Amino acid sequence: MSVPVDTLPAVAAFALVGTLGVGAQLLAWRLKMPAIVLMLVAGILAGPVTGILDPATQFGALREPMIAVAVAIILFEGGLTLNVKSLQDAATGVRRLVVIGAPLGWLTSALALHYGAGLGWETSAVFGGIMIVTGPTVIAPLLRSARLARRPAQILQWEAIVNDPIGALAAVLAFEVVGVIRASHGLGTAIAETVLGIAVAIAVGIAGGMGLVRAFQRGLVPEYMKVPVLFTLLLGVFALSDLMLHESGLLAVTVMGIVIANSDLPSFEEMRRFKEHATVLLVSGVFIILAAGLDVAGLQSLTWRAALFVGAVMLVARPLTVFASLIGTSVPFKERLLIAFTGPRGVVLVAVAGLFGERLAALGVEDGALVGPLAFALVAVTVVVHGFALGPMARGLGLTGAKTPGVLIVGASPFTTSFGKCLTDNELPVLIADPNHGKLRGPRREGVPTYYGDILAEAVEHKLDLVSYATLMAATDNDAYNTLVATDFAPHFGREAVYQLAREKEKNARHALPATLGGRPVVADMTHDELDRQMFRGWGVRMSRLTEEFTLDDWRAENPESILVAAQKKGGDLRLLHTGENLKGEDEMRLFHLAPPRERSEARENARKAKQDAVDGDEPSAA
Secondary structure, eight states: OOOOGGGSOHHHHHHHHHHHHHHHHHHHHHHTSOHHHHHHHHHHIIIIITOSOOHHHHTGGGHHHHHHHHHHHHHHHHHHTOOHHHHHHSOHHHHHHHHTHHHHHHHHHHHIIIIIIOOOHHHHHHHHHHTTOOOHHHHHHHHHHHTBOHHHHHHHHHHHHHHHHHHHHHHHHHHHHHHHHHHOSOHHHHHHHHHHHHHHHHHHHHHHHHHHHHHHHTTOSOGGGHHHHHHHHHHHHHHHHHHHSTTOHHHHHHHHHHHHHTSOOTTHHHHHHHHHHHHHHHHHHHHHHHHHTOOHHHHHTOOHHHHHHHHHIIIIIHHHHHHHHTTTSSOOHHHHHHHHTOOOOOHHHHHHHHHHHHHHHHTTOGGGGGHHHHHHHHHHHHHHHHHHHHHHHHHHTTOBOOSSOEEEEESOOHHHHHHHHHHHHTTOOEEEEESOTGGGHHHHHTTOOEEESOTTSTTHHHHSOGGGEEEEEEOOSOHHHHHHHHHHHHHHHOGGGEEEOBOTTTTSTTTOOOTTSSOEEOGGGOBHHHHHHHHHTTOEEEEEEOOSSSOHHHHHHHOSSOEEEEEEOTTSOEEEOSSOTTOOOOTTOEEEEEEOOHHHHHHHHHHHHHHHHHHHHHHHHHO
């Protein structure tokens, strides 16, 4: 039974959109599944199923500009990720999938729409451009759950990031051509107006981006005002370009984001966080609004040709694009096969497709109304299929990484070398990074994987497969650097998974740091120097396994001096420990601990056994 729409006022509807969107993303993170699936379900339940949320009625005339502005910010975020340096550093496969794959994907998608779904060429050209996007917001959680090998994971991730704004740009260009042709009587005039509109949008976007960069570089904007100024200028560029030529604002903000991304601004980190926060809120909000406003009649109007279209995209258009783009590259066939059959579409596709579908319908393109339902169908099928099939397919092709995510250790030392070797011996992924080549000799001698370079360098993002590591431990001899590394990587790993060694003067109030900086404590608050002294005395990291017969209490009794470093439940992730006081021992749990020299342990064990034998020997005489 549907709830009357007028029982939910506009303010409550806004709150419900935010609650459903962010709540779905949070729940998806907890369940380790793509958020778009839960957002789709939440939007449909709140809209077509129950009738609680009806954006067209509750938001009225504001609904369309709200979606337009949100999409503009999403596209600006896409442009902000398109750094030329990143593209140059990427593998040949990524460049091929961008330079060759994007236009080829546009063509094959348009053909699938025209011959599969039966859409006209105008709608196929616009929607086909949007379909270049493979969903960066969907790829990331899929890669984390599937744990792909480094190269295919990198190719899929960077293809999604780079093609994100390119797909939106292709849709904008195609729509401009359709709009101008329908408004004009001559092809020459249409082409001239289109070229003029594109030039104006690019000029406005470049001017806005360069103006912002110059203002920030010259200190004309205080630090606390940079994000508000960025947001206001973004809206201004979008509105100004749209006033000069309808629908050119999306192109302008995309260009503006590209200009800023390639300017090497010192304030870029603040902008990156702004776009991350804005993207989470806007993507979830737009998707909930679009799903809630989904035309059930439009979905019901889809025929068998919709299924033919989805099948053609997944089984023909995507594989053809990938295989043709990667001809002559060094990418192995198995990796090409995995990439060819992995192309989930996401929130950006639905948001942009919904917007352009309405615009096409307003221009008089009859089948423009089918763009939204077809986009939902494509997204739902690809997300569900790839979400369940990517992991098994990768395992079948032998392209998965480690089953258990490992530890990224920053700082080579005797302790981290011993810890790393212990993890490696127990088949757990570990990587020790250090900018000092000499310090890495010890880990290399022990067969521990290493990375020579500064972990904070920009190249790390492109050279290291960070998806393989779920935990970071900053353990250099520089307390300030440890704090900087832990703070910088906290957004990537999560603050609960970032650790650092205790600081030498941490207990002094004059040197104490706020809780917002640094990582969690580890190894019983031992400093780098204290660990070095213990290692010099012959201590080392060892592994002990708990069983039904050998419990945690038994281990504590036999190892009173040992210091817990990490623990791993059976089939679970590795967890670094501070003291281990709250640790609950389980069967088959592995304990990694800093233990004294073996001779001391053996002497203590022999003494314990001798004492026990003496007690056992006295029992008969006592009887």
